[in-house]
Amino acid sequence: MQPVIQIKNLQKSYKGGFQALKDINLDIEKGEIFALLGPNGAGKTTLISIVCGIVNATSGSVTADGFDIVRDFRETRSRIGLVPQELTTDAFETVWDTVTFSRGLFGKAPDPAHIEKILKQLSLWEKKDNKIMTLSGGMKRRVLIAKALSHEPSILFLDEPTAGVDVELRKDMWEVVRGLQQSGVTIILTTHYIEEAEMMADRVGVIRKGEIILVEEKNTLMRKLGEKQLTIHLQEKLDAVPDNLKKHGLELSGDGDSLVYAYDTAAGRTGITGLLSDLSEAQIRFSDIETSERSLEDIFVNLVHEEEDDE
Amino acid sequence: MNVRGILAIYKFEMARTGRTLMQSIVSPVLSTCLYFIVFGAAIGSRITEVDGVSYGSFIVPGLIMLSLLTQSVSNASFGIYFPRFSGTIYEILSAPVSYLEIVIGYAGAAATKSVILGTIILATAGFFVDLHIAHPFVMAGFLILTSVTFSLLGFIIGIWADGFEKLQIVPLLVITPLTFLGGTFYSIDMLPSIWQKISLLNPVVYLVSGFRWAFYDKGDVPVVASFIMSMVFLGFCLALIAWIFRTGYRLKD
Known part of the structure; x- marks a missing residue:
């Protein structure tokens, strides 16, 4: 048409x-x-x-x-x-x-x-x-x-x-x-x-x-550009991301009571299993886990910034 | 041709006149009455006749022309400038109307107002002096031709202006002086020889003379010269408008 x-x-x-x-x-x-x-x-x-x-x-x-x-x-x-x-x-x-x-x-x-x-x-x-x-x-x-x-x-x-x-x-x-x-x-x-x-x-x-x-x-x-975020609510607050978890690119939320992990849904391996295993190894206890999708706004901002970075 | 589009612009502009009746009609008529009182009665009583016509009657064509020129220019220039200023011009430019249709709508409405105004002033003059129109059809022809031509000039000014000050500059600093020096209140025969020759460079002399000829069968220049000059000026305005629309000057650039 x-x-x-x-x-x-x-x-x-x-x-x-x-x-x-x-x-x-x-x-x-x-x-x-x-x-x-x-x-x-x-x-x-x-x-x-x-x-x-x-x-x-x-x-x-x-x-x-x-x-x-x-x-x-x-x-x-x-x-x-x-x-x-x-x-x-x-x-x-x-x-x-x-x-x-x-x-x-x-x-x-x-x-x-x-x-x-x-x-x-x-x-x-x-x-x-x-x-x-x-x-x-x-x-x-x-x-x-x-x-x-x-x-x-x-x-x-x-x-x-x-x-x-x-x-x-x-x-x-x-x-x-x-x-x-x-x-x-x-x-x-x-x-x-x-x-x-x-x-x-x-x-x-x-x-x-x-x-x-x-x-x-x-x-x-x-779907293509959509990243998901995994938010891990901690039982005890942290001052910093422990060394053995740094490889996951985690971010500690403002008041230290949750860790945020971004992963690509389109990728074959999300890295969640490894992260949970490393959390257990570091004896970090959590009270809840939630996932959220990136909004179009996040995608838009990323796109525009990526283009700027390419220049 | 988008006749409905032309009518929409025309009616919109005419409705604006209705809303601004004091400014559009009453004010110019009052000004003309004052001219009659000052020049016709006070000063005119000391001048007996010009070319065999009483001074009061002699100035009637010039006074009508004075209002016609200034009002045609200011009505048409404001008509197109205001949508540019307020931004509503977007609608005109995005509508299926051609440039010619836009000009017909705006300049047509401005010219109509001027013709109405000229007729009202003519009727008003009848209260002050004895009027005799030797060539009524020629008079009507000049009235319409001048209104249209100067409405086109006003349209051009409205496109060119980028502020309200510029909108006023041409009527105040060009049109009004040229009209006063164009034989509105005198015959150029009354001037010294050198000024007579210089006056012939003033296009308004031809317009006033032609219009006066239509009234009293007498003019400063031959009526054919007046007609040719009017047509040349009309052609000039049309050519300039065609260029404006072809290039998008101040509208689409």
Whole structure:
């Protein structure tokens, strides 16, 4: 099946010579939620801005649903909705007017029923006659989402959609996003909340210094790169890791009452048996053992640091 | 063509006028009334006629042109600058509207406001002086052509400006002086010979003259020259806008 978005050899250099994107190649599959992760200034927003038509690329090509974003801009842009990172809304218009404006701007015939449905979905219906300037930050974020959905896009870009949004509202938005995916909308989101990507995404891409350094199925990624931690709760506190246990790379927790051992689940030998045997030999008694998996956040941080170390 | 997109921008801009009625309509009309009182009644009473037209009537086309130029420029420049300033321009740039459609929406709304304003000022002038329009269609043509051209200029300024100060510089330091020196309150025939020649370098002379010809069948320069000059200026603005959109200047760079 043809990818819904195909990015080939995309480059973006700014006037001062800064290269924001370096030879980006990326395919987004129809109907998936793709999370693009990367530290600040990695090029996430530039990449999204080029696909949406806000920034000109220096070279390379992008297609959406098989249409070129420059040559066939009407076809591509009418399929794409964008929720920008910044809370860039009008101030003096009402919620209803600004969402209706967006639908018209994208060339769609007026459809009050559709606007009503979106506003109700996003809990904005009660605020429809309010001026945007009177809304809270979270509500403004919802207005931006409503504007992006007003023309019924089949591809939705969410650039840090839950930045500055409280936990409850964030969960509401996740539900909306899931609902959109179920209705067939392809979603590309950038986020600083790795938890968000972990919960929502089907695939994850990591961008750093304008380069895509990894694209992987989220579950495969977590399985491949996933380390587990074994935490051994001690009956008696230790001042330091005993000499005969140092070879295991153990870490003593802050107050000395537990030892932490990291191991690779993908490796043939985890080293747990040897560790337990050495613990017994050192006559270290423990009250409990627990294991925990690395989160996507740990994986992300490691990936970015590994790349930095390689340079 | 995305007609709905153009209409959305146009209606949005016209709604802004509705919200700022005092600033958009009432203020320029009041200023024009003051000009009539000061120049038409107080000073004009000491000047009998210019080219066979009473001084009060003589200044009407110039006064309309003065408001038309300044309001077209400031409306259109603010219209496009504010979305750039607030960041809402992202929506325009990511929508399936062509550059031409964006310009039609913004400059069209600014020009409409100017035409409405010009008509209101014309009606207001009727309370102060006797008005006679020799060529009403030519007058309407010049009114629309000038509004459109200077709205395009305003659009360019709105793209170029990177602060509110720059937004004001051109209307205050270029348009207003050129209009005052462009025969708004006098015929350039009244100037010494050397200043008459220098005045011909001022494009506003041609606009005011053409507009005045439409009223009184008399102008400082031939009406054809006024028309050609207007079209040249229109062509210049269109070419500059085409370049802005082709390069993404201040919008997509």
